[in-house]
Amino acid sequence: MAGEHSFFLLDEDKPREACGVFGIYAPGLDVARLTYYGLYALQHRGQESAGIAVGDGELITCRKGMGLVSEVFTEETLSSLKGHIAIGHVRYTTAGDSTIENAQPLTFHYKQGMIALAHNGNLKNYIELRRELSESGAIFQTTSDSELIVNLIARTSTNDLITGILETMKMICGAYSLVLTTGNRLYGIRDPYGMRPLCLGRIGDGYVLASESCALDTIGAEFIRDVQPGEVVIIDENGITSLRPHQRGRYALCVFEFVYFARPDSVIDGLNVQSARYAMGRQLAREYPIDGDVVVPVPDSGTSAALSYASERGLPFSEGLMKNRYVGRTFIRPTQEMRDLAVRLKLNPVRERLAGKRIILIDDSIVRGTTSGKIIQMIREAGAKEVHMLVSSPAVTHGCHYGIDTSKKGELIAASYSVEEICKYIGADSLHYLSLSGLHAALASFKSEDLCDACFCGKYPI
Amino acid sequence: MAGEHSFFLLDEDKPREACGVFGIYAPGLDVARLTYYGLYALQHRGQESAGIAVGDGELITCRKGMGLVSEVFTEETLSSLKGHIAIGHVRYTTAGDSTIENAQPLTFHYKQGMIALAHNGNLKNYIELRRELSESGAIFQTTSDSELIVNLIARTSTNDLITGILETMKMICGAYSLVLTTGNRLYGIRDPYGMRPLCLGRIGDGYVLASESCALDTIGAEFIRDVQPGEVVIIDENGITSLRPHQRGRYALCVFEFVYFARPDSVIDGLNVQSARYAMGRQLAREYPIDGDVVVPVPDSGTSAALSYASERGLPFSEGLMKNRYVGRTFIRPTQEMRDLAVRLKLNPVRERLAGKRIILIDDSIVRGTTSGKIIQMIREAGAKEVHMLVSSPAVTHGCHYGIDTSKKGELIAASYSVEEICKYIGADSLHYLSLSGLHAALASFKSEDLCDACFCGKYPI
């Protein structure tokens, strides 16, 4: 979850994913260390904070901090986390609320002992539920919906935790992939719409849960299957138990996982992310066979689509923009006078690839449009004759009800301006977005109604 | 409060105080900075963690960390704490539970907004109350009784916070001095027994609450009066409102505040701490007019009593033990082989003051006796002919029900051994403790039944 319910944060001109979660039940293995590596593989899903909670059958010990996984944990802290169950979490940077209180996993004492939870997603009825709980005297240390979920589970676990989880799932509504442990059991929960990914793997005699399959690969675990929408997976010494308490609603996996969020080497609900992006590039080629000399991606987000676009069209592909590999979060931002440097610090045009050429520039999405404009200006200054911009997903016209801060909706350029206006604003010779039907064609392994594409069309699944 | 309910922690051979609290309501002043200096004056009451929460009428912002006040706060963090109300807290080091989660102030969202609380004391019925709350679905992030208090207040504040506070005071039982803010009001609360000190002062047009008056002096505030046992003080734009909802029970101020905890320059419930210690030294002189050549204190705890003992007896006073002024908390402890260094790192005998002399060694208390034994050995090695030890308070024979970890009771040397046995154990030529009646004589401004002296006699006030 994101404390501020901010899903599309536009600072870097890309939507922002919420979080990555990881869980492991593996007696005999160093579960803290494996969680460390698993989170490291999920680092792209969140760079603000990282945390690991380990259970040894009774106690749960938790360590978390601000920053990258590699910054938060030391050999010493990892070594201090002993047990056979672990859950972990990485959280995305969101403006203004970057405090340790919001780092996860959250750990709580409740009447039956301790509980630790890591959450990816956002609740739609957070405010109502929190108001209700507050009325009955509950207090909260954070503004996160994750803390709310634990409160609900604690209140409804009159007899046992499972009952509490199932009751809570009836009450909450929205996107959530959860991993949870009581110190002797590991739970994986995916909301009935399956909005956020969650998959299950095997390592030795144990089991692993992760937001993306790349985390399984990284620690050498074998992929078993995706957790199903509305499914509760319980892992303990008896192996895996699966509960499917709820009528399945509409399956509505977030399509932006394929467009931008997930790592290309992950497979989500049966589809490899890179394959999806290659297909989007090919579809783009069919829809917009632009006459150009060279296909150039905005690295790294546009690379996959640009490769397949170039291949489909038989055009040369060139790395015409070089990305500084050391772009990091603690970077000192340029002062006002040096503002023009901001994009150059991240990207540098390669004149030899661009000068005198008609450039087909490809990116995966445009949110605010400010960065795109600066990139196109740099490409022109490097001598390009023409710059045609292609976007391998449709225009983002609607806020996300499962996360976006609605006050920011005005920042969605495509919500307020036409494609022609945006083209002019970013200074391109032409601009084209992949059509929504083209996106669905590229993701043909999914029925179109099984994906949430509300940010492109406004049809909200819930 | 102390998470582990550990009041007498014997590591350093002294009882350990719980905490220091501070609060200020002062529109127009830099309340965060004044709280910083106030906590700095209260640093002797707790060195484990420090924190400040500031309210600006709506929001409460809190910063806390492990270590001394001067280590936790920087110019930058202080500057970020804007508002007109602040509360602060310093917490004592207790074994094994030294984590940031237990640092205070605690801040919570409850149904009417935010609340921040700082607590000095320990509840007697913590376990029962927590069990009750857990049964009704409450969850806890810490094991502290402070978090419990906020939960109780939130649940009972059906109409307003005052009602909640008064209801909560009916339910909780034990020692507590609390400062609390909702961001627009400052509250000071002292338990009906007045076990922990809390005083009230004026600064400009504003008001200050503090565990000890030395914090008022340090920031230039004027002492008004002590908060009364069972009193709730409410400070806002209307000035001070005082509620005395409860029948006053037995007044039972902790006598160890005068023996050891408080700073000599503080005045608690009408008595200056240094005056009390001087009186204890004089009383000791009357009870035990030992025949010696020189009076030597164990610095700094025994200095006041030693000065008045020497003066009363007409004997020379000498600083025969020199204390290293840089003794600090992050010090690397000697290895097993170097174990004998442990005391020398802190204290060094001055041979010129000791050799060939009959030493009257004075300390304020003995808890485990291990340090006393090592000091006496050093004094003998420096050439003393005799070492007579006098203690300016009675023997600690009983655990503290308002804090002590009962599993540690076995460590109270006087609970298990006679004075003769302790004398032998520490290697003194003679050993004498101030009598309980002598202690009361020294604290004659209090009726004897108005002080809690249970650790000396087992008569628990609650």
Place this chain on the structure above:
Amino acid sequence: MAGEHSFFLLDEDKPREACGVFGIYAPGLDVARLTYYGLYALQHRGQESAGIAVGDGELITCRKGMGLVSEVFTEETLSSLKGHIAIGHVRYTTAGDSTIENAQPLTFHYKQGMIALAHNGNLKNYIELRRELSESGAIFQTTSDSELIVNLIARTSTNDLITGILETMKMICGAYSLVLTTGNRLYGIRDPYGMRPLCLGRIGDGYVLASESCALDTIGAEFIRDVQPGEVVIIDENGITSLRPHQRGRYALCVFEFVYFARPDSVIDGLNVQSARYAMGRQLAREYPIDGDVVVPVPDSGTSAALSYASERGLPFSEGLMKNRYVGRTFIRPTQEMRDLAVRLKLNPVRERLAGKRIILIDDSIVRGTTSGKIIQMIREAGAKEVHMLVSSPAVTHGCHYGIDTSKKGELIAASYSVEEICKYIGADSLHYLSLSGLHAALASFKSEDLCDACFCGKYPI
């Protein structure tokens, strides 16, 4: 320079570059901040330490620390560096000698004031020169050849610094690109062989020196020209003065700058690095037209050559190995039991691109061969039918006399084993290196004798 004269360090199976240098003379601009961004663009040349020294006409102030540029500098330290001349340095991680003493710039007081120096390169006659100086009573704080250079300059500057620099250039022999400042002048010096790159640019009314042109681009400076081999450039209020005191020897730019070290968007001595790499890939296609289904690079080092190889051959290019973008220096290494994870943490195969295919795997170089072997194993496990490895540079058979630690020479796999043996060791179906003549063909803008290719053939230029 690298303290230990370690050029090819094989830990990561790549040769290690020495350092990056940057200098700026620009009254009126924030030279410290511009140096920060310049070093940020040169970060790939060294991640161990970073430093900036600023001169204000009289005093030189220096700040340096271990880690990345973004880790070493804060807004506060940058703001404290006031002046109109700055030099900066990034240093590569070398085993065992990673201490702050070796961080640069080095600053010294000498008879005419202060001097600060940043050095990229290695002296061949370091040991002899240091012995001589020691005999005459000189003392050294480090084992770096950079400190030696300053000593030589100080001793030979009988009248003025220029004389000292020119005399020193007569004495030292090896690779060096130096930036140096006395607080009122900026000097750029490139060794007579031009072994390490150094270029000159203009920003406003000021001038910039940098190891690579990408640093000029990043700060918005305009490229003027490369500093010539054996040239001394002097920049002050009179503009640029150029001295060419020495007979030019053999021009011998290190060819590994094009193979691996430099950033693709840089232009060195007239040739764009990415163009060079594309040409190497094309040449590789001509020499080894392997029959395969898909061309896969080892990211990021093999990407450029793989793209041009695929294009030249008309074969599909695929990102079949996904690199974790958060690979960092403080990463906790896997334990022995988890050893197999080491490569997976960095690279993950994309099964969808590899399964059932004949893979043409392309990297820029192989040093020890251990990583290559693990990558090929991963690709086979992902289902590849065949794996043919192509290397876009010749086999590294000789140590580097201008840096390499000769004790490590045994680690150069191609120094001891034939191509067939290496092919078997790494488990490839076939293995081919670009021929030396092919490399020269790819770098046709240089006369072959103007490049140092000693590591491939043993013909040392000095």
Place this chain on the structure above:
Amino acid sequence: MAGEHSFFLLDEDKPREACGVFGIYAPGLDVARLTYYGLYALQHRGQESAGIAVGDGELITCRKGMGLVSEVFTEETLSSLKGHIAIGHVRYTTAGDSTIENAQPLTFHYKQGMIALAHNGNLKNYIELRRELSESGAIFQTTSDSELIVNLIARTSTNDLITGILETMKMICGAYSLVLTTGNRLYGIRDPYGMRPLCLGRIGDGYVLASESCALDTIGAEFIRDVQPGEVVIIDENGITSLRPHQRGRYALCVFEFVYFARPDSVIDGLNVQSARYAMGRQLAREYPIDGDVVVPVPDSGTSAALSYASERGLPFSEGLMKNRYVGRTFIRPTQEMRDLAVRLKLNPVRERLAGKRIILIDDSIVRGTTSGKIIQMIREAGAKEVHMLVSSPAVTHGCHYGIDTSKKGELIAASYSVEEICKYIGADSLHYLSLSGLHAALASFKSEDLCDACFCGKYPI
């Protein structure tokens, strides 16, 4: 040494000592850890930086940092310092030059290997010697005279180090106590005037050198004797060798060691520091038998003299000013508006001891007079009827040629104003300084010509 040659730094209204040094040769013992504890005992001589260099017979490893000994060293750094010889250093805070470059020990490579040095003192002919060395081409990383000394030793050690040391001692002139190691031998050197203390002790089969004997006591070493003025002590596997190469000049131990610098439990050149201070207090009582009600010290510097003054006069002694025991270096200073708090943060008057009384206030010295004025004001505000100030040393009228920054001389209040004027400035009812002859009487174990008292009378020994 102090980089800036600043001896009397007046910020805290006390002169500032230069440094503390420690050395140990003890095969079989953990010399780094013992040095840590030794430096900890010498912490009062310098709080700016701390460092330890350890030799194992060949290599010297050094660790140093800014701050207190307990802040600079961790268990990990201590454990990494392996060997049988160690030297250590603590350096005093001096304004504006508080950088890691000036931290000691300094380590250098010279022609015969490595050398590490720690220095307490200041050279008088530093500037001339440095100019000479610079002329011959030497370079310096710091402005410290310690680096100069190593340079001189390196240049004059044509055959062996001893020759170099003896030659260097002929050239340098001023105050210096040095410990030095080549990794297999430990050297202790005291200047021919014996201006700074240095003593020798035994621990097991090994030996210890320290600025003060309290460091020997702390680590359990036995005091042997003081190193003699002009003596060079060499310690290695052959035991102790002593060289006395120079004609002894005038013995001129700095009298301020007894007045303020040294720890009361140390014995310097035969005299216990506390005994000296008690004698000064008694002498003060003879010279100025003021009619007062109570004797109050400025803690801690005035405590010893106040105790003996009160005892000699038969007057009561009271701790009328309470010092905050947590006064530390990283403390956030009050803003301008809160300026009046500055003294209260450190000292708080105890009204009960002061109100209605005639106070005899005793301190060891007055340098600028600003703090004294504020203390007297606080005492008056606490209700004192009269405040008579007594100073247990003569007025500081002259700068120190062996350290003081002459630009600061104007800050010596007694250099510019009469006692009457100072009395008025600080607001006392009367003010008296101990007479110079009285000081000598108190230090009667020394011939008056064997002490440097130039700061009181201007008679410089060199």
